Amino acid sequence: MxxxxxxxxxxxxxxxxxxxxxxxxxxxxxxxxxxxxxxxxxxxxxxxxxxxxxxxxxxxxxxxxxxxxxxxxxNGMQLDFDERRPNSNESGGVNSDVIALSQRFAMLMAEYQQSIEDGVITVNEAKRLLKETTALQQVLIDMKLHLEEESG
Known part of the structure; x- marks a missing residue:
């Protein structure tokens, strides 16, 4: 084999x-x-x-x-695995998305503040910032889908 x-x-x-x-x-x-x-x-x-x-x-x-x-x-590729599972926030709609958006943004800013404290963003800190940025982006995508659904 x-x-x-x-x-x-x-x-x-x-x-x-x-x-x-x-x-x-x-x-x-x-x-x-x-x-x-x-x-x-x-x-x-x-x-x-x-x-x-x-x-x-x-x-x-x-x-x-x-x-x-x-x-x-x-095949030399890599997957980006979204642990949340698709459409995990279906029932909440736009109002829940706005709350999730502000929470995610706050988490991103907290991570950024912690990362920049010593004046240098290390590789691990950059990876954590990227993870938070990607999570924020996913909330925006969910919000967009909910807005499209509500607009017809």
Whole structure:
């Protein structure tokens, strides 16, 4: 088995274990034995991989998109994982977005103040500022979607 196949199988196993074997069986409609074959490194299962619909179902339930991230890494790409899950603020509407926006901006300013205190922004401080900026940007995107929805 080549390194890429082995890498995908390890991440498939991580995905199944993240969700749990019993819930994974229910979500995919596959038996424990079948799921085990998808991540087995034995020669007789070297060419068996989990179908993409099963991967999608498990990644929707998992804490992290293990297989998708592995595929991206194998192709020299990197994923930007939004831990909030899409549309996590659906019910609040624009008013909730305005509150979230001001909270995120306050967090960004607090992080900036802490970072600039010594007159130098280190690499780690820049990464934290970038993370806060990205979170602020996501709130603005959510707000835009809510405004578009309310305007018709």
């Amino acid at each position: 080549d390194k890429a196949a082995s890498y995908l199988k390890k991440h498939t196993e991580s995905l199944v274990k993240d969700v749990g074997i019993e819930p994974a069986c229910e979500l995919t409609g596959k038996s424990k034995a079948t799921l085990g074959r998808y991540y087995s490194d034995h020669d007789e299962h070297a060419d068996r991989f989990m179908p993409i619909d099963a991967v999608a179902a498990l990644e929707a339930a998992a804490s992290y998109p293990h297989v998708t991230a592995a595929l991206a890494e194998l």
